[in-house]
Amino acid sequence: MTMAEGDLAVAEIRFVQGQYLPPQPAPMRMTGAIGWVRANLLSTPANIVLTVLVLALVVWIVYGIVDFLIVDAVWTGADRTACLASTVHREVGACWPFVWDRLSYFIYGSYPIPERWRVDVFFALLAVGVAWMLWLQAPRRDLGALYFFVVLPIVSFILLHGFAAIGLPLVDTVLWGGVLVTIVLATVGIVVSLPIGIVLALGRRSRMPAVQFFSTVFIEFVRGVPLITVLFMASVMLPLFVPEGFEPDKLLRAMVGIALFASAYMAEVVRAGLQAIPRGQFEGAMAVGLGYRPMMRLIILPQALRITIPNIVNTYIGLFKDTSLVTIIGIFDLLNTIEVSRSDPKWATPVTSTTGYAVAAMFYLAFCYGMSRYARATEARLGKSDKR
Amino acid sequence: MSSEQVTGTRPPRVPLYNDPRIRSVVYQLALAAIIAFVVYSATTNAIEHLQRAHIASGFGFWNQTAGFDISQSLIPYEASASTYGDAFWVGLLNTLLVAAIGIVLATVLGFVIGIARLSKNWIVSRAATGYVETIRNIPLLLQLLFWYNSVLKGLPAIRDSIVFFGGGFYLNNRGFMVPKPDPRPGFGWVEIAFVIGIVGAVAFYSWARKRQMRTGQQAPVFWVGLGLIVGLPLVVLLLAGVPIHFESPQAGRFNITGGVDLQPEFVALLLGLSIYTAAFISEVVRAGILAVSHGQVEASYSLGMKPGPTLRLIVVPQAMRVIIPPLTNQYLNLIKNSSLAVAIGYPDLVQIFTGTVLNQTGQAVEVVAITMLVYLFISLTTSLLMNLYNRRVALVER
Numbered sequence: 040m041t042m043a044e045g046d047l048a049v050a051e052i053r054f055v056q057g058q059y060l061p062p063q064p065a066p067m068r069m070t071g072a073i074g075w076v077r078a079n080l081l082s083t084p085a086n087i088v089l090t091v092l093v094l095a096l097v098v099w100i101v102y103g104i105v106d107f108l109i110v111d112a113v114w115t116g117a118d119r120t121a122c123l124a125s126t127v128h129r130e131v132g133a134c135w136p137f138v139w140d141r142l143s144y145f146i147y148g149s150y151p152i153p154e155r156w157r158v159d160v161f162f163a164l165l166a167v168g169v170a171w172m173l174w175l176q177a178p179r180r181d182l183g184a185l186y187f188f189v190v191l192p193i194v195s196f197i198l199l200h201g202f203a204a205i206g207l208p209l210v211d212t213v214l215w216g217g218v219l220v221t222i223v224l225a226t227v228g229i230v231v232s233l234p235i236g237i238v239l240a241l242g243r244r245s246r247m248p249a250v251q252f253f254s255t256v257f258i259e260f261v262r263g264v265p266l267i268t269v270l271f272m273a274s275v276m277l278p279l280f281v282p283e284g285f286e287p288d289k290l291l292r293a294m295v296g297i298a299l300f301a302s303a304y305m306a307e308v309v310r311a312g313l314q315a316i317p318r319g320q321f322e323g324a325m326a327v328g329l330g331y332r333p334m335m336r337l338i339i340l341p342q343a344l345r346i347t348i349p350n351i352v353n354t355y356i357g358l359f360k361d362t363s364l365v366t367i368i369g370i371f372d373l374l375n376t377i378e379v380s381r382s383d384p385k386w387a388t389p390v391t392s393t394t395g396y397a398v399a400a401m402f403y404l405a406f407c408y409g410m411s412r413y414a415r416a417t418e419a420r421l422g423k424s425d426k427r
Numbered sequence: 428m429s430s431e432q433v434t435g436t437r438p439p440r441v442p443l444y445n446d447p448r449i450r451s452v453v454y455q456l457a458l459a460a461i462i463a464f465v466v467y468s469a470t471t472n473a474i475e476h477l478q479r480a481h482i483a484s485g486f487g488f489w490n491q492t493a494g495f496d497i498s499q500s501l502i503p504y505e506a507s508a509s510t511y512g513d514a515f516w517v518g519l520l521n522t523l524l525v526a527a528i529g530i531v532l533a534t535v536l537g538f539v540i541g542i543a544r545l546s547k548n549w550i551v552s553r554a555a556t557g558y559v560e561t562i563r564n565i566p567l568l569l570q571l572l573f574w575y576n577s578v579l580k581g582l583p584a585i586r587d588s589i590v591f592f593g594g595g596f597y598l599n600n601r602g603f604m605v606p607k608p609d610p611r612p613g614f615g616w617v618e619i620a621f622v623i624g625i626v627g628a629v630a631f632y633s634w635a636r637k638r639q640m641r642t643g644q645q646a647p648v649f650w651v652g653l654g655l656i657v658g659l660p661l662v663v664l665l666l667a668g669v670p671i672h673f674e675s676p677q678a679g680r681f682n683i684t685g686g687v688d689l690q691p692e693f694v695a696l697l698l699g700l701s702i703y704t705a706a707f708i709s710e711v712v713r714a715g716i717l718a719v720s721h722g723q724v725e726a727s728y729s730l731g732m733k734p735g736p737t738l739r740l741i742v743v744p745q746a747m748r749v750i751i752p753p754l755t756n757q758y759l760n761l762i763k764n765s766s767l768a769v770a771i772g773y774p775d776l777v778q779i780f781t782g783t784v785l786n787q788t789g790q791a792v793e794v795v796a797i798t799m800l801v802y803l804f805i806s807l808t809t810s811l812l813m814n815l816y817n818r819r820v821a822l823v824e825r
Contacts, residue, residue, distance in 0.1 A: 077744040079549040086548055093554050119453070181701050208605050249455035251464060263806035264799045265763035271781050275791040279476045280469035367568075374569060381576075393577040401572075407564035 066248070089358055097283040106396060107132040133394040144380065145398070148371050149272045154208065158219050164191060164198075165226060174411060175420070183348055187231055212290040216371035218402070220290070223370065224297055226363040229355055231298040236305025237344075241335065244331015254306070261303035273369045275365050293365045301358045308354050312347035313339065346421060352414035354367045356407045363403075374399055469566075473792060475821040476523045482789045495783050497774045512783055518779035519801060525696050526773065532701035533761060534754075535710025535755055555709065562706040566765055566820075570703055576697035577770040583690075585683060594687075595675040597772050603689040606673040620663035621656070654684045676691035692773035696765065704761045711757060715750035718741065748820050757804055776801060 062193045068074060080090045099362045111132030120126050122134035138145075147155050168191045171183035199219075201209035215223070242254030261269065273296030287295070317338055324334040344351075366375040377395040380386065443449055477484055489512045496506045501520045504513055543555035562570075581602055583589065586597040596606040628651070635646035664671070676686030719742050727737040768775035769782055776798060785794045 079547065089546075089548055090550055093548075093551050097550070097554050097557075165788065188772070209717070247451045249457050249459055253458060257806070260803065262801040265766040265802055266782065267766045267777060268795060268799050268802065271777075271785075272795050275781075275785070276473075276795055279791065280475040282468075282472055283475070356564070360564075363566040363568045364767070367767075374566070374572075378572070389581060393573070393581075395501045395567060396577060399569050403566055403569065404561065404564050408560065411560075411564065 062256045068219045068347060068376035084156050102309050107393070109133075115180055119386050119388050119391075120385075121359065122386075124389075131388075131390050133384070133391050133397060134388060135394070137380070137391055137394055138398055140386070141376075141380045144217060145373060145376050147290060148216045148376060149214040150210060150216065150219065151214065154201075154210055157207070157210075161198055164194065171353055175417070176408040188234070192227075192230055195223075195226075210287050211294070215290065217376045218373050220365075220372040221359075221362050222375075223290075223372075224294060224365060225355075225359045227294045228358045228362070232301035232305040232358070233351070233352075235298070235302035236309050237340065238311060239306035240301060240309035243306065247257060258306050258343060261300055262307070266296075266364055267367055269300050269302060270364060270368050273299075274294065289368075292366060292369060297358070297365070300361070301354065304354050304357070305351070308347055308350045309343065311350065316343050348378050348421070349414040350417040352410050352417070356410045356414075359406060359410070373402060428711040477792075480789070484790065484793070486793060488784075488788045488790060488793070489519045493784070495787070495788075497779060499693060499774055500545060511788070513665065514779050514784060515797070516566055516775070518774060518776035520775070521779075522762070522765055522768075522777075525693065525700065525768070525773070526765050529697055529700040529704065529761055529765065530758050532697065533704035533708055533757075536701060536705035537606055537757075538712050540705060541709035541712025541716070544709060545716060559706045559709055562702040562703060563710075565762055567699060568770055570769055571699040572693060573766055574698045574700075575691065579691040579695050588678065588683065590678075594678075595673075597678065597683055599683075600691065601683075601688070602691045604676040604683050604686045605677045607685070607687045608675045609672045611672060617660050617664045617670070618665050621660040624655040624659040627659075628655040631655070645676045690773075692768070692771050695771055696768050696775075697772045700761055700764060701766075702755055703764070707757050707760070708754060711750055711753045712746075714753075715746040718749040719745045734768075751820070752813060753808060760808055762805055763802060 061201070064070070070079060079218050109132070109319055111130050112135055113127065113131060113133070113136050114134035116122060116134075118133075119137075121136055122131055124131045127388055140422070143155075147158055150158055168183070168187040172187050173176050177183060197205075199210065199215070200212070201207040203209060224395065239254050242250045243258060245251050245254070271292060273292045274289065277292050278294065281287070320342065321334065324338040329338065363374045364371060365372050366378060370377075371379070377399050381392045381395045445615045476486075490510050492507070493505055493511050494511050495514075497504055497514065497517050499521060500517045501512070502517060504517050540555045540558060543551050544559070546555070579602075582598060582600040585599050585601055586605075588597040590597055595606050604645045631646075631651050635648050639645055655697060671708055674685050676683045676688075723741055723745065724737060727741045732740070753762050765775055766777040768777040771776065780794055785791060788794065
């Protein structure tokens with residue numbers, strides 16, 4: 040290395056650096072992939088141990104899953120013999136022929152085969168509505184709301200249940216099943232719980248004591264008991280409470296139970312949003328002469344609902360997962376169709392259950408994870424407008 | 428009235444239907460009337476239905492003989508002699524048992540994972556995130572069925588049990604068999620020592636606290652407490668000549684006898700509940716720790732406190748204020764979710780009561796109402812205690 044000769048301002052000091060040295064690159068082991076690994080994974084001995092342990096655990100789990108779903112899996116076959124270790128003479132993973140064979144049952148349940156196009160149309164209509172509602176810059180979102188909350192339920196009911204006058208034969212809800220039922224239950228919960236939840240939340244904050252009392256009692260009661268007891272109540276007690284001959288069918292009872300349950304949770308979410316609105320907004324609205332309803336409709340609710348979107352979506356995720364509980368009261372949602380299929384003697388093997396559960400898990404995971412990503416993106420988007 | 432005096436003009440007469448007070452009264456009366464009507468018609472319909480179906484009403488069934496077996500019971504229960512009331516208590520205790528153990532496991536796992544998510548170690552935080560995102564997005568019922576049908580039912584049969592520690596612990600598709608503690612006479616002294624230890628530790632803690640307030644001197648509260656609560660009973664146990672015996676399960680030809688059998692239903696429910704709830708608890712913990720501002724830690728360091736005391740005295744107390752309320756909610760969720768036991772046949776309150784008892788008696792209204800009231804009671808009591816706690820730890824602002 041050569042020493043740069045600078046002016047010696049002070050005689051006693053032999054060497055003074057007079058100009059800046061060009062910055063040297065950081066040492067190899069502090070930058071790039073190696074540096075990153077050193078800083079993030081191997082900074083201290085304890086950290087090294089932790090890294091190794093966790094890595095081993097992750098590898099073990101991921102390897103187990105990949106092994107089961109892909110490497111050891113059986114891909115073709117006609118019945119259970121294809122998936123028996125004694126037939127294929129090796130470790131057996133997922134039994135995919137079981138899934139191919141039962142796929143239409145998982146999606147449509149026992150819906151009559153010639154009528155299944157109606158279910159497909161329903162899925163398409165629903166997808167349009169959901170996209171319209173979720174895409175915040177979509178044109179005419181007011182029309183979208185009308186479509187989603189009014190048109191879609193009516194059209195779907197006619198489409199799925201049938202309407203003899205326009206040539207759609209009736210399909211009893213007993214025949215509905217699989218993904219169809221899961222989606223229908225979740226959609227009904229989503230469509231019904233938001234309006235009822237808003238009404239209940241406003242009721243709980245109302246100045247009228249009776250309204251406040253009934254809203255609070257309903258919300259606290261429903262939130263205080265497990266969903267399964269609400270479903271039991273809907274399926275066992277509801278038929279007792281209605282006049283003879285008006286017993287709602289089984290699926291409708293489950294819908295009532297889920298909708299009531301989701302409404303109570305939604306009410307608390309909306310109430311939290313209402314509480315976050317500063318008093319000045321209420322006072323400002325009253326000062327310009329708005330009555331209660333215009334104030335809520337034009338000033339308060341739009342703001343409150345906007346900041347609540349992430350929590351509303353989180354409630355929907357919970358609702359979507361909770362629809363699986365209808366299995367217990369004997370409705371053939373996705374989980375129940377899998378429960379039934381896995382014990383079918385044609386396919387009963389040691390791996391059938393796990394294969395079925397893996398399919399269900401992937402279905403729920405895809406939907407719920409998608410929703411939670413959406414909630415997080417919306418949260419980030421809403422947060423942006425608050426930053427200065 | 429006052430405006431009348433000032434301006435001298437009467438306010439414009441408002442038609443009755445626009446008077447807010449009258450409106451509010453009318454609305455409330457209408458609501459009350461609708462609810463009264465619904466309740467009335469539901470009741471009359473229900474009575475009519477029940478009479479037609481010849482189903483008894485009232486709570487007379489409570490003292491009738493149940494006549495069905497329950498696979499797991501914490502209190503003496505016999506199908507031939509016990510009543511529906513006894514079955515109720517068995518179910519309630521089973522619910523509380525699985526919930527209590529589940530809460531402990533979920534809390535430990537949840538805190539570990541919540542802290543892991545904030546770790547600077549990339550792979551640790553990513554693994555924790557992966558755990559939370561996966562577990563949270565799969566229905567609990569599906570997870571329970573997986574643990575029960577795929578994992579525990581897939582274990583080897585009794586003859587090929589997996590043996591731990593060279594015998595004493597057997598794992599097979601009938602559950603997990605572990606030794607059963609069998610106290611001998613003289614064990615009472617150990618229990619007494621344990622109680623004395625707890626009382627002593629509490630007393631020492633309050634004395635140490637008072638002294639620290641007065642003089643600033645700290646006492647080794649943790650070590651003394653540990654010594655009193657764990658050490659004292661251990662010493663007494665040894666002095667008394669270890670008056671306890673562990674009855675190990677014995678592998679026979681067809682069955683394993685003796686010991687305690689943790690049934691697969693119980694283990695599956697416990698695993699499912701703890702793993703599921705831990706994912707939610709970890710989120711609560713993470714949010715709580717993130718809520719403590721960085722300045723607090725920096726201020727603590729600048730006062731010369733070490734990382735340990737900083738965590739213990741500065742971060743955790745402030746994080747707890749944020750963590751405790753949602754944590755309680757998660758505990759309540761766990762208790763309510765334990766009702767999913769019905770899907771895998773663990774004899775909890777819902778399985779016994781709204782399952783078997785409802786089917787046998789047909790008294791849907793009473794049975795469902797009792798079950799709901801129990802959960803409601805647990806929920807409301809917890810929220811009451813929570814509110815009291817909140818008031819105590821709430822930030823006191825000027």
